[in-house]
Amino acid sequence: MSANMKILRGGRIIDPKNGRDGLGDFWIRDGNIAVVEDKIPADAEVIDCQGKWVVPGLIDLHVHLREPGQEYKETIESGCLAAAAGGFTAVCCMPNSKPVNDNAAITRAIVDTAKSCAARVYPAGAVSCGSQGENLAEYAEMKEAGIVAVTDDGRPVENSQLMRRALEYADSHDLPVMSHAEDMSLSRNGCMHEGVVSTRLGLRGIPAAAESIMVFRDAALAELTGARLHICHVSAESSVAVIRAARSRGIKITAETAPHYFTLTDEAAVGYDTNAKMNPPLRSEADREAIRAALADGVLDAIATDHAPHSILEKEVEFNRAANGVIGLETALPLTLALVRDGVITPARLVELMSVNPAAIIGVPGGSLAVGAVADVTIIDPERRWRFTETTNHSKSVNSPFWGWELQGRAVMTMLAGRIAYQFND
Amino acid sequence: MQTEYAFRHRHIFGMEQLSSEDILHIIATARSFKEISSRPIKKVPTLRGKTVVNIFFEPSTRTRLSFEIAAKRMSADTFNIAAATSSTTKGETLADTAKNLMAMNPDVLVLRHSSAGAPQLLAKHVGAAVINAGDGAHEHPSQSLLDIMTIMEHKSDLAGLKIAIIGDITHSRVAGSNIRGFTKLGAKVFVAGPKTFIPQGIEKLGALVCREVNEAVAEADVVMALRIQRERDHDSLIPSLREYSRCYGVSAAMLRNARPDAIVMHPGPVNRGVEMNPDVADGPRSVILEQVTNGVAVRMALLYLVAGGQGGQE
Ligand SMILES: [Zn+2]
Numbered sequence: 158m159s160a161n162m163k164i165l166r167g168g169r170i171i172d173p174k175n176g177r178d179g180l181g182d183f184w185i186r187d188g189n190i191a192v193v194e195d196k197i198p199a200d201a202e203v204i205d206c207q208g209k210w211v212v213p214g215l216i217d218l219h220v221h222l223r224e225p226g227q228e229y230k231e232t233i234e235s236g237c238l239a240a241a242a243g244g245f246t247a248v249c250c251m252p253n254s255k256p257v258n259d260n261a262a263i264t265r266a267i268v269d270t271a272k273s274c275a276a277r278v279y280p281a282g283a284v285s286c287g288s289q290g291e292n293l294a295e296y297a298e299m300k301e302a303g304i305v306a307v308t309d310d311g312r313p314v315e316n317s318q319l320m321r322r323a324l325e326y327a328d329s330h331d332l333p334v335m336s337h338a339e340d341m342s343l344s345r346n347g348c349m350h351e352g353v354v355s356t357r358l359g360l361r362g363i364p365a366a367a368e369s370i371m372v373f374r375d376a377a378l379a380e381l382t383g384a385r386l387h388i389c390h391v392s393a394e395s396s397v398a399v400i401r402a403a404r405s406r407g408i409k410i411t412a413e414t415a416p417h418y419f420t421l422t423d424e425a426a427v428g429y430d431t432n433a434k435m436n437p438p439l440r441s442e443a444d445r446e447a448i449r450a451a452l453a454d455g456v457l458d459a460i461a462t463d464h465a466p467h468s469i470l471e472k473e474v475e476f477n478r479a480a481n482g483v484i485g486l487e488t489a490l491p492l493t494l495a496l497v498r499d500g501v502i503t504p505a506r507l508v509e510l511m512s513v514n515p516a517a518i519i520g521v522p523g524g525s526l527a528v529g530a531v532a533d534v535t536i537i538d539p540e541r542r543w544r545f546t547e548t549t550n551h552s553k554s555v556n557s558p559f560w561g562w563e564l565q566g567r568a569v570m571t572m573l574a575g576r577i578a579y580q581f582n583d
Numbered sequence: 584m585q586t587e588y589a590f591r592h593r594h595i596f597g598m599e600q601l602s603s604e605d606i607l608h609i610i611a612t613a614r615s616f617k618e619i620s621s622r623p624i625k626k627v628p629t630l631r632g633k634t635v636v637n638i639f640f641e642p643s644t645r646t647r648l649s650f651e652i653a654a655k656r657m658s659a660d661t662f663n664i665a666a667a668t669s670s671t672t673k674g675e676t677l678a679d680t681a682k683n684l685m686a687m688n689p690d691v692l693v694l695r696h697s698s699a700g701a702p703q704l705l706a707k708h709v710g711a712a713v714i715n716a717g718d719g720a721h722e723h724p725s726q727s728l729l730d731i732m733t734i735m736e737h738k739s740d741l742a743g744l745k746i747a748i749i750g751d752i753t754h755s756r757v758a759g760s761n762i763r764g765f766t767k768l769g770a771k772v773f774v775a776g777p778k779t780f781i782p783q784g785i786e787k788l789g790a791l792v793c794r795e796v797n798e799a800v801a802e803a804d805v806v807m808a809l810r811i812q813r814e815r816d817h818d819s820l821i822p823s824l825r826e827y828s829r830c831y832g833v834s835a836a837m838l839r840n841a842r843p844d845a846i847v848m849h850p851g852p853v854n855r856g857v858e859m860n861p862d863v864a865d866g867p868r869s870v871i872l873e874q875v876t877n878g879v880a881v882r883m884a885l886l887y888l889v890a891g892g893q894g895g896q897e
Contacts, residue, residue: 353784357599359699359721359759362783429700474676475698477719 161187162198163575168206168536172213172526173505174513183211185532188575192528206536209569212508213524214246214533216515217486218335218413219310219389219461222248222278225266226255231466231553233267236486237274239464239551241579243486244568246533247277248464249519252288253311259283259294264302275571275578277533279521281335284309284323290316293323296330305519308335310389313371315341321378328384333411333518335387338371338396339437348477350423350438358426360476365444368437369395376403376410387518388412390463392437394447401456411518413459416485416492417558419448425558431472431479432558435465449501458514462489466554484552487545488559494539494566504539532575539566541581590888594713596702597722598763606764610732612884613877619656620879630659630891636684637663638705639695639716645851646716646725649875650693653882657891662687677701681708690890694718712889720754726850727760729881731768733874734805737846742769747799747841749775749831750809750858751820752790753782757850758809762790775799776831779820796831801840807848808833808858824857834860838868846870 165183172178183206184191197203217240223231231239233250240248250267252258258267264280271278282304283294288311296307307327314320314336327334344367349355351362372388376399379386388400391414403410417435422442425433433439451457465482472479493511496502502510512535516524523533543549544563571579590608592600601609619627635654639647647663654661666680677696684692689711694702699719706713717723731741738744746765752758752774765772766789774785775793786792793799800806811827821827838845847859847868855861864871 351783353787356753356782356784357788359719359756361720429703473678473704475696475704476700477698 161575162201164197164201164203165206165211165534165536166203168209168211170211170526171504171508173509174213174525175527177526178505183526183534185534185572185575188532190526190528190530190532204570208538208540210504210537210539211526212535212537213512213526214535214571214573215244215490215511216521216523217245217248217462217464217489218459218515218518219415220248220250220464220486221253221466221482222250223466224254224270225263229553230468233270233278234274235551235553236464236466237271237276237278238579239484239486241275241571242551242568242581243488244490244535244537244571245276245486246535246571246573246578247279247521247523249279249281249305251308251310252281252283257283257288259286259288261295261298261302264299264304268303276573279303279305279519281306281308281310283307284314284334285319288312290314290319293319293326296327296332300330300332304332305521306333306335306387308337308389310335310337313337313339313341317374317378320375321382324378324382324384324386328382331520333385333387335389336371336375337389338368338375340367340370343367343370348434348438349426350440352423352441354423354426358429360426363438365393365395365440368393369399372396372399376400376408379403379410380406380408383409385409386411390415390418390437390461391448391457392418392440392444394444397447397451397456404456411458411514412456413461414448414452414457415461415463416489417483419445419452419496420492421445421558426476429476430558431474431476432483432556432560434476434479434481435463435483436481449496452496452510453502453506458510459518460489460493460510461515462486466552467556468554472556482556484554484557486552487550488557488564490537490568491564491566492559497539498565532572534572535568536570537566538569541565541567541569543567593889594702594706595724595885595889596713596715597724598727598760598767599722601724601767603767606728606731606767609728609881609884609888610735612887613728613732613880616883616887617877617880619883620876625656626658627656628658629887630654630657633659633690633890634687635659635661635691635693635886635890636687636689637661637693637716638666638680638684639663640666641695641697641717643695643717646695649878650716650882653879653886656879657883657886659886659890677704678708681705685709691886714885714889717756719756720759721756722760723756724760725878725882725885726757727764728885729874729878730761730807730848731764732877732881733848733870734846736873737870738804741765744770744804745773745802746770746805746807747773747775747803748807748809749796749799749833751780751811752776752785752809753780754812755809761807762788773799773803777821777827797837797840800837803841803845805846805848806833806838806841810850810852811854811858813854828857832856832858832860833863835862835866838863848874851875
């Protein structure tokens, strides 16, 4: 038998989709998950996984890879390496590149470039041409080229009629619409959460209502059209309440949040730290607690990073003029592991939030360790302490509020179809 | 307690960083400098050989002049730089400006900027002391200090005073600094204005929010009106200056509820007939001109403390 064999020895296999959570060996043959047999083949590569978790590869629903157009911030290659280092085997990249991914040629270019990279890339196409919010982009052709969803992330769809048409048309092509929910008339010129801290800092605030109003509008349109709606980067308690109510009405709505929303609050902006500036903004402690609770009780389905690389050109400026966004691919897993340590979620729930549900939302393979499936697998050391610095960072950018933090837990090996895409060396 | 007081601030970003002891020390220093301004030869050699650069990214003749006069009376060399904040001048960032400035080897940079936090950003990139001369809607510490000095000349002590601030609290850095400064010295600060002018969580800074302007003014020892920024009209915070003036303009009638010895203040320049009636602005309770005089003295004190005196060394 000359098959290419890898045996992950003695890890905790966490596979909630198949109802499994326990110690065992895990076999990979020719890039696929294989049945565990009694006799270990002589040529098998045995990887010791004692004390580690073996989980389906993590999938990030929301990243900005900046290519084409802003390669000085990130490239598909560097972004995928950061993804692999963070334990992600697949990412869904937002269409706000330059030019915008609003046609099949750009989608194909992204998909082709990604083929040689350390993670799978599933592009999201634009809702409207150029994300201008006027005319629908060509979803069918983009879907043939590889898109898995449509969104005008970064430039919310202001026009309700266009949003309705997008939901209807996307539904015809079996694509979810991802909504960056923001009422721009309320958020305009705002640069952080509106509250005590924005008042203290003298910065223009963005009320939580700017988000939840649009979540409500889009939920109402999803109800009207029967289409699938996914809410991006939920930051506010009021949005959680709207999503909860929408789901109880039977609306097809899913939602994600990002690690910074369940880890930090608007206090992080004190001192005018532009690495604490993102859109939507970091919110109050009550919002943070509501997000954590919603991850546990199921109202929020996924954790996505909203990985948004920027150079110092965009960040070493006055707070109100700084670009929105932070990198997040390499800190998402440790920050979510902190939720496990805090008793907010179980390890199995972590896998649902970071792998099972993201795969289902964009309808891609993964999220499962069933025999026969492609072996996209992440090995996690939940205890390993490490520091997020120049030496550990793989992104081209450094804009993170967690820069320099000592974190606990991380991916130590990321496998793509049984091939090692990333391995952590200390 | 017999601890030796020392002024330890390298930069003056805002009233938030100052203790009541710091504030009183600055005022005491300013008082000693005020006397210089009344001499026939209004100049002392205290800051000879020091360089003060006024960088004003927003037009403000009054504050800039006040800092310039203060620096000249202390014999410092002064330069003024007027810069545009327009984001269209791409590539020219505040950090770039700072690096170019350092070629002049300045001791103190006085910064006026439309962005809150700009002084902190500048300080990260320069070796000089930075004095905030107004940053966005955040703070304007020298204005607050001159207001405190003026109040103290009339009331001796701020502890227990009722001070009413009327106007656009949200967009006013003067209010931002005064709420902090006045409350640190023990005054009770009441703010009033239409709800569109009252920011979220202002109570957490120590202000008491009044629904009715008369509630703020009743039994007040000090009534301060803020300047209405006409260019903000488009933001539809108020329907018209006319209606604002009707409801919130400080008038003699409104002041009848204040204490008989109440003083009236304004950071200037006054929009007469809008936020303050002319009979009040130019009336016997007005201390607006004293505020201007004290402005120079306070700025002399700040320059001295960060550049020449104790605290500027480290
Ligand atoms: Zn977004």
